[in-house]
Each structure stands twice: as structure tokens, then as C-alpha cells.
Amino acid sequence: MTDDSLDLERATEAEPTDDEPTVDEPTFADLGLDERILKATRDLGYEHPSPIQAATIPAMLEGRDVVGLAQTGTGKTAAFALPILARLDLKQKTPQALVLAPTRELALQVCEAFERYAANLRGVHVLPVYGGQGYGVQLSALRRGVHVVVGTPGRIMDHLEKGTLDLSELRFLVLDEADEMLKMGFAEDVETILADTPADKQVALFSATMPAQIRRISKQHLTDPVEITVKAKTTTAPNITQRYLIVSYPQKVDALTRILEVENFEGMIVFVRTKNETETLAEKLRARGFSAAAINGDIVQAQRERTVDQLRSGKLDILVATDVAARGLDVERISHVVNFDIPTDTESYVHRIGRTGRAGRSGDAISFVTPRERHLLKAIEKATRQGLTEMRPPTVEDINEVRLGRFDDAITAALQNEQLDLFRQVVSHYVAEYDVPEADVAAALAIVQQRGEPMLLDPEPEPAPRRGRDRDDRPDRGDRPVRSDRSDRSDRPDRGPQRDRPDRGPRRGSASFATYRIAVGKRHRVLPRQIVGALANEGGLGREDFGKIDIRGDFSLVELPQELPASTWQRLRDTRISGQLIELARDDKSSGPRAASGRATRPTS
Numbered sequence: 343m344t345d346d347s348l349d350l351e352r353a354t355e356a357e358p359t360d361d362e363p364t365v366d367e368p369t370f371a372d373l374g375l376d377e378r379i380l381k382a383t384r385d386l387g388y389e390h391p392s393p394i395q396a397a398t399i400p401a402m403l404e405g406r407d408v409v410g411l412a413q414t415g416t417g418k419t420a421a422f423a424l425p426i427l428a429r430l431d432l433k434q435k436t437p438q439a440l441v442l443a444p445t446r447e448l449a450l451q452v453c454e455a456f457e458r459y460a461a462n463l464r465g466v467h468v469l470p471v472y473g474g475q476g477y478g479v480q481l482s483a484l485r486r487g488v489h490v491v492v493g494t495p496g497r498i499m500d501h502l503e504k505g506t507l508d509l510s511e512l513r514f515l516v517l518d519e520a521d522e523m524l525k526m527g528f529a530e531d532v533e534t535i536l537a538d539t540p541a542d543k544q545v546a547l548f549s550a551t552m553p554a555q556i557r558r559i560s561k562q563h564l565t566d567p568v569e570i571t572v573k574a575k576t577t578t579a580p581n582i583t584q585r586y587l588i589v590s591y592p593q594k595v596d597a598l599t600r601i602l603e604v605e606n607f608e609g610m611i612v613f614v615r616t617k618n619e620t621e622t623l624a625e626k627l628r629a630r631g632f633s634a635a636a637i638n639g640d641i642v643q644a645q646r647e648r649t650v651d652q653l654r655s656g657k658l659d660i661l662v663a664t665d666v667a668a669r670g671l672d673v674e675r676i677s678h679v680v681n682f683d684i685p686t687d688t689e690s691y692v693h694r695i696g697r698t699g700r701a702g703r704s705g706d707a708i709s710f711v712t713p714r715e716r717h718l719l720k721a722i723e724k725a726t727r728q729g730l731t732e733m734r735p736p737t738v739e740d741i742n743e744v745r746l747g748r749f750d751d752a753i754t755a756a757l758q759n760e761q762l763d764l765f766r767q768v769v770s771h772y773v774a775e776y777d778v779p780e781a782d783v784a785a786a787l788a789i790v791q792q793r794g795e796p797m798l799l800d801p802e803p804e805p806a807p808r809r810g811r812d813r814d815d816r817p818d819r820g821d822r823p824v825r826s827d828r829s830d831r832s833d834r835p836d837r838g839p840q841r842d843r844p845d846r847g848p849r850r851g852s853a854s855f856a857t858y859r860i861a862v863g864k865r866h867r868v869l870p871r872q873i874v875g876a877l878a879n880e881g882g883l884g885r886e887d888f889g890k891i892d893i894r895g896d897f898s899l900v901e902l903p904q905e906l907p908a909s910t911w912q913r914l915r916d917t918r919i920s921g922q923l924i925e926l927a928r929d930d931k932s933s934g935p936r937a938a939s940g941r942a943t944r945p946t947s
Contacts, residue, residue, distance in 0.1 A: 373399045376428045378462040383424070386458060392417035397570045399425050402546060407564040410548040412572035419455045422516050422546045426490070427456070429514075432465050435487030437507070439514040440539070442495055442532065444522040445669045446472035446643065452518060453492040466490070471507075473497045474643025481506055495523060495531035502538060512539045520549040520556050529555060536563045582699040585733045586709040586719060592875050594682060594710050595623070599630055600736040601680070601708065602660075604744045609653055609675035612662045613694050615683040623682065624662040629918055634660035637667045665690050671697055681709035684718050688725035708733070742798045749788075749797070800909040855889040855901040859929035863896045866920045873900060873919060880917040881910045899929060 367390050370383045391399065394412050401408050402425035412418055426439050443449040453470040460466040469483045471493030484506060491498075491507070501507035515536070517523070523532055536559070545564050549556050560567060589597045598612070612634075614620055620636035627634035635649050635658055646667075652658035654673050661668075665685070679698045685691045691709075699705025709730065711719050723729055756762070769783050788797075862868045870891045877883055877900070889901020914926050 368396050370424075374403050375399065375424055379424055379428055379459060382459050382461045383420075385461065388420075391420075394418060394570060394572050395421045395424075397568075398422065398546070401568045401570075402426070402544065403428060405544055407544060407567035408546040409560050409564065409567045409569045410546065410572070411552060411570065412548065412550065418518065418548045419452055420459065422518075422548070423452070423456050423459050426514050426516075427460050427463060427466065430463075430466065430489050432463075432489065434489070434511065436511045437484075437488055437491045437509060438512065439490040439516070440498070440509065440512055440535075441490070441492040441516040441518055442498065442523065442535065443492060443518045444494070444526050444528065446470075446474060446494055447669055447671055448519065449492050449494055451672045453490075456490055456492065468492065471497050471501065472643075477506075495528040495535065498535055499531050502535070509535075509539050512543050515539055515543050515545050517545075517547045517549075517559075520547050520559070521551045521553060524553070524555055532559070579696070579699045579705070581703065582695055582705040582707055584695065584707045584709075584728065584730045586711050586730045587733050587735060588713060588716075589710050589735065591712055592879055595626055596879050597710065597735050598627075598680065598682060600741060602627075602632055603741045604736040605678060605706070607659075607678040607706070609656075609658075609673060610660045610678040610680060611668060611671070611676055611694075611697050612660060612680045612682050613668070613685070614662060614664065615685075617664060619683070620662045620664060620667075624660075625918070625921060627660060627662070629916055632660055633658050634662060637661055637663045639664065639666055641667070665694065668694070668697060672700060673697075674700060674703070676700070676705070677703075678706045678708065681707070684709050684711055684715055684722075686718060688722050691722050692726065738799045738801060745797060796912060854904045856904045857929045858900050858902050859927050860898050860900060860919070860924040861896070862919045862922045862924055863894045863898050865896045866922050868893060868898065868920055873898060876917055876919045876924070877902070877914065881906075881914045883910065 369389060370380055370391055373391065373396065375383075394410055395417050398408055398410055398421035402422065408422075410418060410421065422441075430438055441449075441452055443452055449470050449472050453468050456466075456468045460468070467483070467486070467488040468490040469480065469488040469492070471480050471491055473494060473496055480501070484501075498507065502509070517532065520532075523529070545567075547556070547560055547564065547567075587597060587601075602610075612623065614623055617638040617640055620638045624634045624636040635652070637646060637649055641649070649658065649661070650671065650673065653661055654675060656675065662682075663671075676698045679695050681691070681694060685694065695705070695707035698707065709719070709722075719730065769780065772778065772783055773780055860873070862873075870893070873891055873893075874885075874888060877888075878885070883902070887903050891901070892899040911926070914924065917924050917926070
């Protein structure tokens, strides 16, 4: 490295904030950029460059190599894209600039940024090159001629080996998020690509950290670079509201559903730990009427791009994702991030919540924390030097208030509809024909609009007295269901004969049990704990409301209270276990699980 370095405080976004600039704060016009590029920055709302942009752009315009040490969100893309665009020779048809990015998502994001900044430069061609996309599109574009190539190391190497990418006249090379590329195993590819480019090119390397391997690459391939360090005052943006909710694992889906009801959100990413959980949770949310889709490493690129486009356009509201799948995802509509499973490391937490609060907007991050995960919460607060605010779970009253408010808003909007006069005549005709008060007609129309769904939730029952210590706070263990009841031991090894115990009979809260049938069984690989968890969470049942469970081939028999409330029937109507509707029904013909063959268990408290 060289002494020619700059030490800067971190800005959380490249775009301007609402804060008043200081007197000495430069503008983009002070950096020496082309007027056409300045117009693009003004059109995008940029006025004052972030610290890394203010230091990098003049250095790159002078032809200096640059090493930029900065976290995601500091405005690195504009820092290298703007000076590269200012120095392009549009007559040259072979690639002049190559940007290497660790993931296809970041490559697309950088490519889109180049295109926005080049809006007033006629004839600039930018090509994204990444795995998962057909070679045909890339080959056709390369034959026509491109000025800037943005790609992942693996696919760039493929093109070099096939001889379809000519880097002999390359003038600019950027390594974006270099440390991430090394973590993902691209070190050898990066070295090969660097060696296959002209020696007199200008190189810019950006990294959040400076491990020994990055330092070695910079010494070997950069010439007298300017080193720009952006110190992080905080690792999370101040425009993101960070909250947490203490919730046991079996209650997470219900808690998320309630939050979705009361939070005013545009787009949302819900983070889980495993690929399997993305599909499972997305299906549960769709069953509850929310527009949700899963995204993980197993989803093919074409489907992934469609899903992200749907989120961007508003056709999709909720994305359930893993950390890897959401890398580089930049969608302005994302107003909320929910950590359904809190990450075990602070770096993942910062990356996750960085998906919201983009471009100076406000954002919300909500983390679900089980009682045994409080230490993770403390570690996050210590690392980010920011406190998280505890929130209470939304109550039935909160949800009903929001539903009534939305109903009022819908009526207000409908009153402005141009068809109002027509329907006023229709209602007047009905009132005159059937002699029914107008208020009753309006109420009946509201019922029709609800399509059989209850408009308001029933009041929550009084909680039963607790006995002993709550055991529902076990942490998640990957995609393995967590026991919500310590007595559900049907999947444990048989410990041999045990002393006979008298049948305790129905517990407190149920006068007697009756047998119910649900349409899931051994064929669906269902376990007793899944049945208990689903019926308890969805139906509002307590542990004392369960008798024996007998799992048959394609159905199961469950002992539940003799008289289930109508509200419980309503809640369980659309309940699924292992993706299968349970179709709960009384099974009075059966003699009950006590006399039935098959695997029978009784959850105890």
C-alpha cells in the first residue's frame, strides 16, 4: 500500500439525506464529471456525494488505481461507475470495462446502476454475464459490441476459456466486494482473470475487510493505489427502525400473521435459516391469504428473476428467503424485513436489514427472539452499537381496529367511484321493492363482500393458569420441528416397559373428550407434535384440550373437547399440516383412539 490514502467517516447511503449539508460539503458538480452524467445524477435526486464517492471519483478520473474499504450501502457503485462512464470511448466495440461481482444479484444490481447513470449517454451498452442465464443472449450481445461487462467470476472464466470474451483492449477493471468473492471460493478465478487483462489497465478494488489475500492481490495487480477507508460509525443505517418480539418457536407463525395484519408495509422479506423453511412458511402465509413466495438456492435463475420482478412491480408482497438467496437483492418496495429466525452472527443481521431503508427511505426491521436466544439479541446490540426496541404482539383488538379502519377506507374510496350513481339506483330499487331499510341493505352488501370470511376476530380467551416452567422456548434446530410439548416423545427410542399409570381422563378446561378425524396420516409423514402444534396454534387450543392421537395410513384420529367453539372450527377450516388440508370432522363412529390400533400417544403437560 501507499501513504496516499484517505480516512473517511461512513455515509449510510450514496443518495442525499434530509439533513442540511455542511458549507464545505462538495456536490457532484465539484468532482469533474461530464455534464451529461451530472444531469443523470440530478434526475436521480443525487446532490451531494457520499464520502467514498467524493474521494474515489476524482482519483479515478485522474487514472489512479483505487482500494476502497467500505461496507455495503456507502455508495460504492456510483463511486466507480460514474468515472468509468465519463472516460468511455464509445467508438470502441470491444469491452473497455469489466466489473467482477460475487453474486448474480449484485451483478444485475451494478448493471442496472450503470444503465441509470448512462441515461444521457447515447450508445452505451452494458452487459450482465452470470451463470444460470443462457449463453445465446450473452454471445449475441458480445458480437454486437459492449462497452461495460458486469459478471460473476465463474461465467467470465467460461467465456475466456471458450474465446468468446475479448479483454485485450480492457481499460478499467473493478473488483466489487472482493472479500466476498474470496469467501465464495473465487480466488483462483479472480487471479486468472486479472492475469488475462492488459497490464496498463486501471484497477479499482472494493472490499469491506482487508484480509491478507486481498492485500496481496492489491500489491500484485494495482499500481500505487489510493487507499480510501470509510470508517463505520455504526453498522446499521439510522433510518431503519429496529424492533424485536419475544416469542416461542411454535407461536412464530401466528405472531407473523398478526404483524402482517397490523403493519402498514409495501414489500417485505422474511428471513429463515433453511431452504425447506422458505417453502413451508410461504405456503402457510398463502393459506392465510397473503401474497407470498419462497426464494432459495435451489430455485432456478429464471424463476428467481420472475419472483423478484413480481416483488418489484407489486404483484407479490412477501418474499421468504435465506441469507444466500437475498444477497445483492435491491428492491425499493421493501419497507420491512422480518427475521423469522434471528441470525446467529451479527454480519448476517446487518446484511439482512440492509435490504430495507434503501436510497434514504425509512425502513423497519423486526426480529423474532425466543427466550433462549436473548444472548443473540445482546450480541447484535453490542456489535451494532444500537439498541433494539421490544414490541408487544398485536392483540385481537389491534387487528380488529385495523380491519375496521381498512373497511372505512374502502367505503371512502368507493364513494368516489364513477359507478356510484348506478349502484345508488340499484339499492333504491331494492329498498322500494322489498321494503328493507337502506342500512340493512348496506350491511348485507358488506357480508357479501366478505365472501363468508369473518370480518372481526373473536375475543381471546382468558389464559389458563400455568403449571411449571414454560418449555416452548426451544431454539430452532434447522428445519427440524421444535417440540412445543415436552411429553411428545413418540419419535424417541423405546425405553422398554414402564409402570402402568391410570388414565388421567379429560383435563382442566374440557368436560369430556370426543374423537375427531383429520385428513393427514402416515402417508404424509406426520408426527404427533405437528398435529398438536398446528391445532394448538391455529385453533387456540391448550395442552389440556388434547387426548390421545392415533395416526393411521392416510388420516389420524385425535381426542379433543366434546364441544369445540364455533370460532375454533372457523380457525381450523383452512389449517394445513405437511401441506395437506386437515379437513377436521367429528368421528362418532370410531370407538376412539383408546381402542384403535396404530400409533397412539397422549400429550401431557
